[in-house]
Amino acid sequence: MSHPIAPHFDEHDAVRADLEARPHRAADPAASTAVVEAHHPRRLRLTVAEIVTETVSTSTFRLRRPDGGDLPPFLAGQYVGVFADGTNRPYAIASSPARADHWDLTVRRVSGGRISNHLIDTLAPGDTLTTTGPTGTFHHNPLFHGEDVVFLAGGSGVVPAMSMLREIADRGLSRRFHLLYGSRSAEDIVFRTELDALAATHPDIHVHHVVQHAPADWTGPTGLLTGALVEALAGPLAGRTVYVCGPQALYPYALRQLADLGHPRRRIRFEANGAPADPTTQPHWPTGTDPATEVDVTARGRTFRTRRDRPLLDALEDAGIRPESACRSGECGLCRIRVVKGHVHTATEARLRLSDERFGYTHSCVAYPITDTELDV
Numbered sequence: 001m002s003h004p005i006a007p008h009f010d011e012h013d014a015v016r017a018d019l020e021a022r023p024h025r026a027a028d029p030a031a032s033t034a035v036v037e038a039h040h041p042r043r044l045r046l047t048v049a050e051i052v053t054e055t056v057s058t059s060t061f062r063l064r065r066p067d068g069g070d071l072p073p074f075l076a077g078q079y080v081g082v083f084a085d086g087t088n089r090p091y092a093i094a095s096s097p098a099r100a101d102h103w104d105l106t107v108r109r110v111s112g113g114r115i116s117n118h119l120i121d122t123l124a125p126g127d128t129l130t131t132t133g134p135t136g137t138f139h140h141n142p143l144f145h146g147e148d149v150v151f152l153a154g155g156s157g158v159v160p161a162m163s164m165l166r167e168i169a170d171r172g173l174s175r176r177f178h179l180l181y182g183s184r185s186a187e188d189i190v191f192r193t194e195l196d197a198l199a200a201t202h203p204d205i206h207v208h209h210v211v212q213h214a215p216a217d218w219t220g221p222t223g224l225l226t227g228a229l230v231e232a233l234a235g236p237l238a239g240r241t242v243y244v245c246g247p248q249a250l251y252p253y254a255l256r257q258l259a260d261l262g263h264p265r266r267r268i269r270f271e272a273n274g275a276p277a278d279p280t281t282q283p284h285w286p287t288g289t290d291p292a293t294e295v296d297v298t299a300r301g302r303t304f305r306t307r308r309d310r311p312l313l314d315a316l317e318d319a320g321i322r323p324e325s326a327c328r329s330g331e332c333g334l335c336r337i338r339v340v341k342g343h344v345h346t347a348t349e350a351r352l353r354l355s356d357e358r359f360g361y362t363h364s365c366v367a368y369p370i371t372d373t374e375l376d377v
Contacts, residue, residue, distance in 0.1 A: 039072050041133040043083075046071075048127045049102065054190045057109040058156065059120050060094060062102050063129060070100040074134030076167045077160040077243075077271075080105070081132035081326050082115060087317045089115040090327055092159040092245075092271075093134065094191075096166035106190065108156035135326050138245070138271040140164055140175075145241035145269070148176040150234045152225055152254055154246025155183065155190075160271060161245070162191050165198050165205060176204045178234040182225050182246070185213050208233045225250075227257035237263045245271040272329030275311050275366045276347050285345055286370055295342075299375040306369065312337070312344070313364040316377065323364060323377055330366035337364045342373030 006012045046063040053059055065071060074080075076097050079090040082105065095104035110116045123129070138160060140149065151161045158181050168175050183189045189209055199207040210229065214222045221229060231237065242263065244254045251270055258268055276282065280291050291309035299321055306315035313325055313335050325335040330349035339360045346352070347366035356362065364377075 039133075041072060044071075044131050044133065046103075046129050046131060048123055048125055048129060050125060051123065054106060055108075055188055057188070058106060058190050060104050060106045061119065061123060061129070062095075062104050063131070064102045066128075068101070071103055072133050073097060073100065074103075075139035076163040077139035078134045078136040079138075079160075079327075080134055082119070083130040084115050084118050086322070087114060087314075088132075088325060088328075090136075090329075092136075092163065094159045094162045094166075096163060096170045098167055098170035106156065106159045106162070108190070132326060135332065136272075137331070138243070138269060142175075146239070147174060148239075149241045149243065150178045150180070150230070150237065151243040152230065152246070152250070153179060153181045153244075154225070154250040155188070157244075157246030157250070157271070157273075158190055158195075159245075161243070162195070165195070168205065169198055169202060174204070176206075178206045178208070180208050180210060180225055180230060180233055182210045182212065182250075184211075186211055186215055186218060206234075225254065225257065227261045230257065231261060237261060237267075239267075241267050241269060243269045243271070245273070248273055248277055272327045272331040272349070274329050276349060279309055279345060279347050279366075279368050282345075282348055284348075286343075289370055295369050296372040297369055297375065298373070299337075299377045308345075308368055308370055310368065311365055312362075312367045312369060312373075312375070315369075316364060316375075321377060325365060328365045330363050333363060335364040336361055337367075338362075338376040340374040340376050343370045344368065344373060345370050 047066050048061055049064045050062040051059055074093055074097055079092045080103065081088040081090050091105045091107055093103050094106040095102060107116050107119050109120050153161050161179050165177060167173065168177060195207045199205050208221065210221045210223065210225055211218055212223060221233065242258060244251060255268065279285060289308060292307055294305045294307055296303055297306055297315060299316060302319060304319045313323065313328065316323060323335045323337060326332045330347060331351050333351065339362060344362055345368040346362045349366045350363045352363065
């Protein structure tokens, strides 16, 4: 039966006829499952086909299917989870969505980083890597974001911008893109040669490198991505979407700079980027609670000790309990768990459902046990 408002839409008869002509998959659940799995796989075993050293601290890993087939589609700016050493971390895809035969994951070494150091120091061409399928909400949406955008990147935050720029070039998209890319030094600039080549060959792509500690022969802008510099390089922001991706310190700083320019919050898109560096600085952290004190956590019939300032997801993984997870930043909700007993500090980064507080749910990647706690995982 047609929906009563369907006739009000242009060409609804043609759309309805097309839908009715398609094969009905409900009678073959296995076929439907295969289609879903092909586009949204939970896990993939991929081969490291090539490794490119981008900078002293950054490498790109080109991943392909062992059989040479196409990889699941993704939107420029999305990420995949990479599994290693009993845990996983999200890494943005740097390659273009127009190139389905491979994914490029560009990884910057993090001091003490459990996965980044493992990947950079141990992976070699021919090795295999387990990933999730693509996910994430940080991508261009032409309906809401328009075709004239600004991207503020810091450090490895340039990776999703690189995917967006490569897609513009590969597909000949009519999109005006200003990238303002802040780096500590000229040697830290990732993709510098390719970025400059894209800007030189595409009139609607503009790339500005901003170096904090510039060498004597540097002729470009220096310092931080201030509001005044953003406006000087990208022009007036009115009506434009601004993307922000980089280290955690960039986010509140960029928000202040953009707010001072009068840019509305609804026109700013932040990429989720990890649990808070220090949850105790958040205003709702319980007063007088020592973050270094250990408490008992009970889950799946096991009890273990962990510090109050350690995310529950990390503590659970160390205890051999591995909930499904992806963003590790409080956004996706895959690591959602229920607090049966005890008190947990849920960081402001968590995007909870309206009913979660009432029924005791939290996102374990940005939740911290304040008291002895029992969890339903």
